[in-house]
Amino acid sequence: RKEVEQDPGPFNVPEGATVAFNCTYSNSxxxxxxxYRQDCRKEPKLLMSVxxxxxxxxxxxxQLNRASQYISLLIRDSKLSDSATYLCVxxxxxxxxxxGKGTRLSVIA
Amino acid sequence: xxxxxxxxxxxxxQMGQEVILRCVPISNHLYFYWYRQILGQKVEFLVxxxxxxxxxxxxxFDDQFSVERPDGxxxxxxxxxxxxxxxxxxxxxxxxxxxxxxxxxxxxxPGTRLTVT
Numbered sequence: 001r002k003e004v005e006q007d008p009g010p011f012n013v014p015e016g017a018t019v020a021f022n023c024t025y026s027n028s029x030x031x032x033x034x035x036y037r038q039d040c041r042k043e044p045k046l047l048m049s050v051x052x053x054x055x056x057x058x059x060x061x062x063q064l065n066r067a068s069q070y071i072s073l074l075i076r077d078s079k080l081s082d083s084a085t086y087l088c089v090x091x092x093x094x095x096x097x098x099x100g101k102g103t104r105l106s107v108i109a
Numbered sequence: 110x111x112x113x114x115x116x117x118x119x120x121x122x123q124m125g126q127e128v129i130l131r132c133v134p135i136s137n138h139l140y141f142y143w144y145r146q147i148l149g150q151k152v153e154f155l156v157x158x159x160x161x162x163x164x165x166x167x168x169x170f171d172d173q174f175s176v177e178r179p180d181g182x183x184x185x186x187x188x189x190x191x192x193x194x195x196x197x198x199x200x201x202x203x204x205x206x207x208x209x210x211x212x213x214x215x216x217x218x219p220g221t222r223l224t225v226t
Contacts, residue, residue, distance in 0.1 A: 031213075032213040041198070041222075043200055043217040043218060043219050043220050044152060044200070044217050046215070046216065049213075049214060087151075087152070096142065096154035096165060096167070097144075097154065099151045099153070100151065101150070101151040102151070
């Protein structure tokens, strides 16, 4: 069973749309959860940490459901610059990050 | 904004040669990591380093790999005898320690693209 699973996409959405990604993780001991974004052939960049109570950063909202072991990311009012691969990442305390394979998003004008 | 830097950005080497990839972590960070990403695949953990020693390593990190912090700023990954399958993007990352607590957010460098021919 894959440790972190994501729908690979691609998600092709028009500018201004709302798009949501989900991710499931297998290790119930996971304690830290993140969304990173990765542009083609670039490094992963931290988008946001995901807290149990859910958190919002501008147009981005992340939710965590520990019981079901899934994490979500909602992007409102999509911009062209949001086009990237979104990586779901988990860790169990100060252990290495475990990455999902990513979900590709293309925002179209 | 402080950032992790890596050199070189691209390294081409022949099979069997040794390579050293260099990283300068963010200056107040004390936990360092190497990850790799084979083209089209997910990012995979190689090794973590804290207090001048390896704290954890994956099964990928075999005897051909070693890490070192030769001075107060650099953090290096050495591959002794490269194989074709070592071709990948290698990312260095670092995270901060605040008091006794470790913040788990890791910040990545731009990567070194290693091509083994």
